[in-house]
Amino acid sequence: MEILLVLIPISIGLAGFWLLSFFWSVRNKQYDDPEGARYRILRDDYDDHPAED
Amino acid sequence: MSNAEYTSPAACPACIATPLATDRASRTATDGAQEVHLSLPTIHCAACISGVENGLSRMAGVQDVRVNLTRKRATVRLAAGVDPQTLARQLSDIGYEAQLLDGATLSAGESDRLARDLLMRLGVAGFAMMNIMLLSISVWAGATDATRDLFHWISAAIALPTILFAGQPFFRNAWAALSHARLNMDVPISLALLLATGVSLYETAHGGKHAYFDAAVSLNFFLLAGRFLDQKMRSVARSAATQLAALEVPTALRLNGDDAETVSLGDVAVGDLLLVRPGNRVPVDGVIEAGASELDRAFLTGETDPVPVAIGAEVRAGEVNLTGPLTVRATAVGEDTLLHSLADLVSVAEEAKSKYNSLANRASRIYSPVVHLMALSGFLTWMWLTGGDVRVSIMIAVSLLIITCPCALGLAVPAVSTVASGKLFRAGLLIKHATALERLAEVDEVVFDKTGTLTLGRPTLKGAEGIAPEALALAAALARVSAHPRSVAIADAARALGLPPAPLEEATEYPGLGIEGIVGGRKVRLGRAEWAGDIGAAAPQPTGATLLVVDGGAATPFRFEDTIRPGAQALIAHLAERGLPVTLLSGDTPQAVAHLADQLGITTWRAGMLPHEKAEYLEGRAAAGQRVMMVGDGLNDTAAIATAHVSIAPASALEATRVAADVVLVSPDLSHIADALRIGGRARRRILENFVIAGVYNAISIPIAFLGFATPLAAAIAMSTSSIVVSLNALRTR
Numbered sequence: 041m042e043i044l045l046v047l048i049p050i051s052i053g054l055a056g057f058w059l060l061s062f063f064w065s066v067r068n069k070q071y072d073d074p075e076g077a078r079y080r081i082l083r084d085d086y087d088d089h090p091a092e093d
Numbered sequence: 094m095s096n097a098e099y100t101s102p103a104a105c106p107a108c109i110a111t112p113l114a115t116d117r118a119s120r121t122a123t124d125g126a127q128e129v130h131l132s133l134p135t136i137h138c139a140a141c142i143s144g145v146e147n148g149l150s151r152m153a154g155v156q157d158v159r160v161n162l163t164r165k166r167a168t169v170r171l172a173a174g175v176d177p178q179t180l181a182r183q184l185s186d187i188g189y190e191a192q193l194l195d196g197a198t199l200s201a202g203e204s205d206r207l208a209r210d211l212l213m214r215l216g217v218a219g220f221a222m223m224n225i226m227l228l229s230i231s232v233w234a235g236a237t238d239a240t241r242d243l244f245h246w247i248s249a250a251i252a253l254p255t256i257l258f259a260g261q262p263f264f265r266n267a268w269a270a271l272s273h274a275r276l277n278m279d280v281p282i283s284l285a286l287l288l289a290t291g292v293s294l295y296e297t298a299h300g301g302k303h304a305y306f307d308a309a310v311s312l313n314f315f316l317l318a319g320r321f322l323d324q325k326m327r328s329v330a331r332s333a334a335t336q337l338a339a340l341e342v343p344t345a346l347r348l349n350g351d352d353a354e355t356v357s358l359g360d361v362a363v364g365d366l367l368l369v370r371p372g373n374r375v376p377v378d379g380v381i382e383a384g385a386s387e388l389d390r391a392f393l394t395g396e397t398d399p400v401p402v403a404i405g406a407e408v409r410a411g412e413v414n415l416t417g418p419l420t421v422r423a424t425a426v427g428e429d430t431l432l433h434s435l436a437d438l439v440s441v442a443e444e445a446k447s448k449y450n451s452l453a454n455r456a457s458r459i460y461s462p463v464v465h466l467m468a469l470s471g472f473l474t475w476m477w478l479t480g481g482d483v484r485v486s487i488m489i490a491v492s493l494l495i496i497t498c499p500c501a502l503g504l505a506v507p508a509v510s511t512v513a514s515g516k517l518f519r520a521g522l523l524i525k526h527a528t529a530l531e532r533l534a535e536v537d538e539v540v541f542d543k544t545g546t547l548t549l550g551r552p553t554l555k556g557a558e559g560i561a562p563e564a565l566a567l568a569a570a571l572a573r574v575s576a577h578p579r580s581v582a583i584a585d586a587a588r589a590l591g592l593p594p595a596p597l598e599e600a601t602e603y604p605g606l607g608i609e610g611i612v613g614g615r616k617v618r619l620g621r622a623e624w625a626g627d628i629g630a631a632a633p634q635p636t637g638a639t640l641l642v643v644d645g646g647a648a649t650p651f652r653f654e655d656t657i658r659p660g661a662q663a664l665i666a667h668l669a670e671r672g673l674p675v676t677l678l679s680g681d682t683p684q685a686v687a688h689l690a691d692q693l694g695i696t697t698w699r700a701g702m703l704p705h706e707k708a709e710y711l712e713g714r715a716a717a718g719q720r721v722m723m724v725g726d727g728l729n730d731t732a733a734i735a736t737a738h739v740s741i742a743p744a745s746a747l748e749a750t751r752v753a754a755d756v757v758l759v760s761p762d763l764s765h766i767a768d769a770l771r772i773g774g775r776a777r778r779r780i781l782e783n784f785v786i787a788g789v790y791n792a793i794s795i796p797i798a799f800l801g802f803a804t805p806l807a808a809a810i811a812m813s814t815s816s817i818v819v820s821l822n823a824l825r826t827r
Contacts, residue, residue: 044240059217072161073161073164075162076161079142080142082139083142
């Protein structure tokens with residue numbers, strides 16, 4: 041059961057990281073425009089080809 | 094959202110954009126850059142987002158652009174010294190309708206911050222719930238002794254700060270209620286949260302078997318979810334309503350000698366000389382010092398016909414100047430204007446509406462005392478059964494509190510309202526008041542205003558086909574130089590019949606009278622019968638009629654009627670089908686009202702009603718036990734709207750009226766009101782069903798908890814199942 045001593049801190053650490061990212065995203069007003077977010081991923085302004093030198 | 098309603102000619106601030114309007118639209122940020130808000134009523138797709146963002150960011154001075162599609166708005170950070178008007182112009186050049194919004198009005202809304210605050214707490218509660226649940230499952234799976242105690246301690250370390258942070262909205266409300274010696278739903282919620290955490294901590298410290306950390310935190314999570322939905326739904330409606338207000342930048346043109354400067358409405362003093370241009374609203378109450386024109390008083394009186402005014406005439410704030418520029422000396426400003434005294438009724442209405450006993454209120458009024466009594470009786474019974482074992486008895490009381498806690502109840506109403514309001518929002522209706530949906534479901538009588546509500550308040554030419562084509566073509570040519578609603582109607586009618594305007598040598602508009610032109614060397618006049626008739630041999634015409642007269646020749650009369658709003662016929666037919674009695678109350682003349690009532694098939698109508706008569710009529714109906722829905726747009730309807738059981742105002746209404754109304758119809762199509770009634774009814778049924786579900790769940794779980802079989806596992810299962818069932822049921826609202 042010693043594995044618990046490793047696993048529990050890891051799981052809490054990961055969850056804490058998630059919580060901090062959540063704080064950041066709320067503060068950054070990421071949830072203010074759910075409608076727009078739905079469409080933004082469909083924009084073709086960003087092309088996914090590698091940059092040509 | 095429709096854009097047709099966004100800009101009535103007189104209420105469009107972008108058309109009269111002035112340096113001050115732009116000032117107010119932008120707020121200066123710390124680094125000298127300014128933040129500008131733009132309304133973009135027509136954007137709807139991914140290409141629109143890119144178009145607007147790329148189009149603006151190419152401009153000099155633009156530092157950052159962000160389009161919000163949910164709100165149909167863009168926020169732009171602009172270098173200091175750049176005129177925000179150029180943004181709107183740039184957008185209209187690339188094909189997007191855009192208007193500057195009054196930043197001061199927009200930022201007055203605090204609801205966004207509240208929603209974000211709740212979301213933050215919701216996120217924390219969710220995070221804690223998932224982690225504690227992981228640990229709890231190991232305990233339920235059979236962890237014992239030191240392992241179990243360790244897991245309980247870790248749970249406690251997560252749960253304590255979470256409850257203290259995420260439970261705050263409940264604690265605050267509960268405290269507010271208790272300090273006024275009242276009970277609300279938040280009192281048992283807070284009690285359950287605090288007791289469950291406290292008892293679990295005690296149990297953990299004494300190596301006990303059961304801890305309720307997971308129950309306390311998930312309870313907190315589900316209840317916050319309900320609260321967040323509620324807040325979010327209202328903040329969307331409110332932000333849309335604020336946006337309507339922000340479109341009207343409150344400014345006036347003050348005359349200093351020969352110069353007109355734009356000043357904020359708050360800076361206008363009694364005695365100031367103001368210039369009111371054609372197409373603008375009169376900003377204050379006053380007396381005309383110079384100029385002649387016609388005023389559209391429909392908002393104040395319901396009259397369709399424009400009223401001619403000249404020097405010495407009194408004008409009221411809110412009236413629309415139609416033809417000539419007017420110089421007005423202010424006699425009453427701000428809070429002393431008639432407009433404002435009518436707007437004051439709004440606060441009275443708000444108060445009356447807050448007294449409305451919503452279903453959720455009634456449920457919680459029964460619920461709170463029952464839960465407290467039950468927990469107390471559980472505690473006392475077990476004290477007696479065990480001969481004074483406080484630890485066992487408190488555990489029973491806590492499990493009773495947790496299991497009866499209104500997870501389902503707290504979600505039952507907000508989940509349904511959110512789904513229903515979302516549906517109506519898409520149909521072009523803003524539900525502004527929290528209990529408006531429920532009140533819509535109870536409507537058993539409907540009262541309409543005429544001008545601006547059932548009609549568009551915009552004249553159309555009557556019997557255009559019956560008018561000689563040459564005369565109509567000539568009239569259309571004259572009408573093109575004027576922005577008067579009747580001129581527009583004539584030009585529209587000629588265009589609809591495919592008549593090219595006759596060639597004109599010259600045309601001049603005489604404010605308040607009409608238009609004079611020269612055709613083939615002969616003078617022609619289009620305008621008021623008294624004035625136009627002077628040059629011809631016309632038969633006497635009723636005052637206020639419009640005539641086309643060719644010098645020395647015959648006169649052609651033009652008659653107008655108010656345009657019926659799209660969907661009005663369908664709505665009246667639908668109401669008749671539902672068996673709801675419909676009444677038409679108008680301040681207009683009996684002939685005009687009778688004519689419209691005939692066309693729409695309304696049998697009960699009253700004409701020439703003064704504002705207070707409308708309100709009295711509604712009070713009378715309410716006293717007779719009727720629940721009346723009032724649909725109106727004018728200031729003369731504001732009192733009636735405040736009195737009605739539930740009220741709807743079209744977006745073209747004045748701000749005071751929109752604020753007083755429970756629902757704002759953004760779409761120009763009236764038939765959506767039928768949707769509002771239908772969805773209101775469905776929503777009420779779903780809420781009641783949800784209450785039944787919550788009741789059944791409690792009827793099963795309370796005896797189990799009372800007998801002491803409610804383990805933390807059972808509580809967790811029962812709580813999540815009921816919450817999910819209630820949310821799924823809410824989704825059935827159509």
